[in-house]
Amino acid sequence: MQFHEVTFEGATPVDGYGPGFFRIADQVTRGPILLTAEKLISWDGEDAAPLEALAGEIDVLFFGTGADTAYAPKAVREALEAKGVGVEPMATPAACRTYNVLLAEGRRIALAALPV
Structure with missing residues (x-):
């Protein structure tokens, strides 16, 4: 088995997260x-x-709903889907991981996440 280092080609991944915060580009951001x-x-x-x-710039928005999986707000989901953007709600840890994987693949995605 051969391992390959993941590269983000200038894109911004989620470096980490914890109670009430996210670490993005070595900077801590509190809140959503x-x-x-x-x-x-x-x-x-x-x-x-x-x-x-973000409509027109992305194809999918990963919606991190906090520690547990919940529905994205109906108005948000309907507004984005009407503009051709898919909305994938999931718990924030899963949303961060999925965002990073697809970001490394060069996909047109975004992450909207509530802290855990």
């Missing part, structure tokens, strides 16, 4: 995050406008 391959966007965890603004 909205992350694309290129940038960390200010987000309050509820406002759908920053998520909708």
Whole structure:
């Protein structure tokens, strides 16, 4: 078996997370995050406008719902799906891992996540 180092080709992965925080590009961010391959966007965890603004830039939004899996808010999901963006809700740890894997593959994705 041969192992290959994962590279992100200039994209921004999630380095870590913990109670109430995320570590992105060696910087700790408290509270919810909205992350694309290129940038960390200010987000309050509820406002759908920053998520909708990503339409056309991404194909899928991973929605980290905290420590447990829950539904993404219906209004957010419907607004994004109407603009052609799939919404995949999952627990935040799983959303961070999935985001990083698909980011390394060069996919057009974003992560909106509530802290654990």
